[in-house]
Amino acid sequence: MTTTAAYDEIADWYEGQFLGAGGDGHSDPLGLGDLIDDLLGEGTGTCLEIGCGTGIHAARVRALGRTPVGVDIAAGMLRHARGRLPVARADAERLPFRDGSVPAVLAAMVHTDMPGYPAVLREVARVLRPGGVFVHLGVHPCFCGGFADRGDPDAVVVRPGYLDGHWTTASWTDQGVRAKVGATHRPLPELLHAFLDAGLTPERFAESGGPTPVVLAARTRSAGPRP
Incomplete structure (x- = not known):
């Protein structure tokens, strides 16, 4: 896959430069933590992070009492993640x-990297226990x-193009991830309907x-009932 190859190529840049301090000490200007x-929230048992990248959220998940486990398709990103959480390609x-x-x-922050995100959400619904929680954080x-x-x-x-729904490398800056690997855009209703169609209740x-x-x-x- 093109996205896989692109993230393999930028993995070291992503970890060392894009994340600033890198790893668990990276800054968090978007308030993701x-x-x-x-x-x-707090809980126990496995928390599966899909598209875990270099595993920078693992410490936060672990602090909530959960056991982070990551999957990603890019081997270059997983090379950095392995020291932070158990991972699988x-x-x-x-x-x-x-x-x-x-x-x-x-x-x-991965749904724009996944052209088949509706199918990903169906997989999320499949592996979740009845009443299990899925948290989506994504670019607005x-x-x-x-x-x-x-x-x-x-x-x-905001220029014309919001309604188009497309993959593009166009970006207002050449210093970010999107200019390097591109992104898939989905208008808000399409994204929200993907949750519902997968059987996930917001x-x-x-x-x-x-x-x-x-x-x-x-x-x-x-x-299903909440655990």
Whole structure:
């Protein structure tokens, strides 16, 4: 896959430069850690992170009492992740887990890297226990993408293209991930319908980053009674 090769090529840059301090000490300007605390919350048992990358969220998940386990398709990223959590190289559309086997799943800033994200969500619903929690953190469909110019931090310019739904490497900056590997854009209703179509029931939503939101987050539940 093109995305796989691209992330393999940029893995060292991603870990050493894009994440700033790198690893568990990286800065968190988007408030992802707070979103994980709030939406995932304390619990026990396995928390499967799909598209775990270099594993930078593992410590946060572990601090909530959960056991982080990661899957990613890019071997270069997993090379950095192995020291932070148990990992497996796998396609998120074919997760190597039994039906109803995990109590929690996390996807953090990866849905634009997965053209088949609706199929990924169906896999999430398959491996979750009845009542299990799935937390999605992703770039905000309304304010991020090839159509959004974030060059002025105080005023995002949204140009035509939001409704198109497409893969692109277009970006307002050549210093970020998207200019290097591209991204798949889905308008907000399409993304939300993908949760529903997979059988995941939304419970809470949140936004972070500012002054115009960069992240849209959701906590959903699989069908069945809560554990």
